Amino acid sequence: MKTLDRFQRAHLRVALDDIKPITFDDQNRIKTAFVSGSRAKTYQVIVRRNAGITTECLLDTGAGNKNCKGSSSAVCYHALAVLLYSAKNLELEASICQRKVDAELLQRIHGEIYKVTSIHAPNNPLWLVVNDPGGEKKRKDKGESSTDYTAIA
Numbered sequence: 252m253k254t255l256d257r258f259q260r261a262h263l264r265v266a267l268d269d270i271k272p273i274t275f276d277d278q279n280r281i282k283t284a285f286v287s288g289s290r291a292k293t294y295q296v297i298v299r300r301n302a303g304i305t306t307e308c309l310l311d312t313g314a315g316n317k318n319c320k321g322s323s324s325a326v327c328y329h330a331l332a333v334l335l336y337s338a339k340n341l342e343l344e345a346s347i348c349q350r351k352v353d354a355e356l357l358q359r360i361h362g363e364i365y366k367v368t369s370i371h372a373p374n375n376p377l378w379l380v381v382n383d384p385g386g387e388k389k390r391k392d393k394g395e396s397s398t399d400y401t402a403i404a
């Protein structure tokens with residue numbers, strides 16, 4: 252199974268500790284966030300969710316924004332960290348995979364897979380798997396019966 256390599260994971264651990272959400276969508280998912288990067292740099296990550304997820308990452312230069320270098324050819328680790336943080340914030344389990352087939356192996360019942368691309372690198376996607384470990388319980392609490400599924404089958 253190929254998820255992220257060690258170098259990428261090390262960066263993600265750093266970034267996860269340094270995320271300040273700014274705005275959320277109507278499902279409480281992060282839309283924009285500040286990420287503290289290396290050497291006291293600050294990045295602003297913008298997440299657009301439509302058919303998949305498109306990310307944009309801007310470095311605050313102190314005299315305006317410029318595109319994050321890492322986002323020019325792939326989804327940068329700042330953006331990945333924001334996506335993982337957003338899921339964690341909602342008590343969901345999330346993983347990033349380089350191949351869709353690996354994401355499918357991690358996907359559980361009611362889990363979702365999202366194609367993630369940088370706005371500058373639409374042809375170099377990563378795959379975000381989001382599973383909801385409390386999902387079945389929450390659905391029951393809301394009064395939705397699991398017999399709905401057997402009725403469809």
Ligand SMILES: [Zn+2]
Binds near residue numbers: 321
């Ligand atoms: Zn970035």
